[in-house]
Amino acid sequence: MAGVGDGASAAEREVVDLCRELIAIDTSNYGDHSGPGERAAAEYVAGKLDEVGVEPALYESHPGRTSVVARIPGEDPGRAPLLVHGHLDVVPADAADWTHDPFGGEIVDGCVWGRGAVDMKDMDAMVLAVLRERMREGRRPPRDIVLAFLADEEAGGTWGARWLVDQHPGLFADCSEAISEVGGFSVTVGENRRLYLVETAEKGIAWMRLVARGTAGHGSMTNDDNAVTELAEAVARLGRHRFPVRLTKTVRTFLEEVCAEFGIEFDENDVEDTVARLGSVATMIGATLRHTVNPTVLDGGYKANVIPGTATAQVDGRFLPGLEEEYFAEIDRLLGPKVRREFIHHLPSVETEFEGGIVTAMSEALLAEDPGAKAVPYCLSGGTDAKSFQSLGIRNYGFAPLRLPPELNFAGMFHGVDERVPIDGLRFGVRVLDRFIGMS
Ligand SMILES: [Zn+2]
Secondary structure (H helix, E strand, C coil), rough: CCCCCCCHHHHHHHHHHHHHHHHHCEEEECCCCCCCHHHHHHHHHHHHHHHCCCCCCCEEECCCCEEEEEEEECCCCCCCCCCEECCCCEEECCCCCCCCCCCCCCCCCCCCEECCCCCCCCHHHHHHHHHHHHHHCCCCCCCCCEEEEECCCCHHCCCCHHHHHCCCCHHHCCEEEEEECCCCCCCCCCCCCCCCCCCCCCCCEEEEEEEEEECCEEEECCCCCCCCHHHHHHHHHHCCCCCCCCCCCCHHHHHHHHHHHHCCCCCHHHHHHHCCCCHHHHHHHCCCCCCCCEEEEECCCCCCCCCCCCEEEEEEEEECCCCCCHHHHHHHHHCCCCEEEEEEECCEEECCCCCHHHHHHHHHHHHHHHHCCCEEEEEEECCCCHHHCEEEEEEEECCCCCCCCCCCHHHCCCCCCCCCCEEHHHHHHHHHHHHCCCCC
């Protein structure tokens, strides 16, 4: 591990400990309040803010499900604040699968290891480190910053971002833009050339329950109205369906930038080859070329010789920004008249422009720390708390800057085994974020 020279800022020195200590607080989210909750992590963060004169407020949506919100005054109170948010919860980890303790926060081979190292206690730590240093040094940001460290993102934000937006909208209502996770990381595309993927869009989420109703009866008799048969056929139609490529504005811009980097012609009919050039990140990008729907659960019947009156299934659907209507029209066509659908979980897509002062600030902050950097917009196939903040009219960007070594399978780290973040990447992120905040 490279040492930090004497020129390193306090934030660069502190960020590693903050990240390790946050990882060591188990905030596993099982989606049903059965985990440890976020309270201990929220109190830790509140303490770190309190130490430097920021007054945090704790909000608890359910016992132990705690979020922290604070406001740091900027030089120009007339400007709309910037929201900087991160979630404190993590997905569970089975220690038996890991090389190092997922809640140990150990440093091995120049990386901080543990659940949350990239999703997203790294960014939580970077934000804390930067703002603590700014507060200690009396360096005010140009505009107010609203800080939010949130519970429950990994289960859709119901008890975190969504709850705060519904119950305390005034905390965020005047914010114009937000930055948070799953963006700002580097993808190496050539000798000393890196694209930094800034998230400007997210697919929408439609987890659906499918219900087929038929005529119940004895398994030995003829039955033309069998719910299990209807359901099985509909599920198979969905599972086998391949939606066509649909290039949204964000994905088109992204692919054009990638083609320009590789010096190849942008061919709308051959986007999959372009995506394949991106190495491990291709799995992330590939899913944003088209809508998807995947069957995940089947349930029907209770005895081999009894035809049940109903059969159900669950599917995980993801639709592209701006194309929700066409998506559900196609889903309904595939389901046919005998199977109806209901939502288990339905969250909107997100999309904003990759332009304006905030994007200039991101690009310039990256360039100042990495002369080989180019910021490009991309669409995330999953979802984040941006979905909740978008409902307040806030423009959302995934910008948690990390310069990564080319060999690291970063996309595979999210919710993966042996999640870890390079220490050099954390320190790079601190420098970029500090510059960004100064320019935003
Ligand atoms: Zn996350």
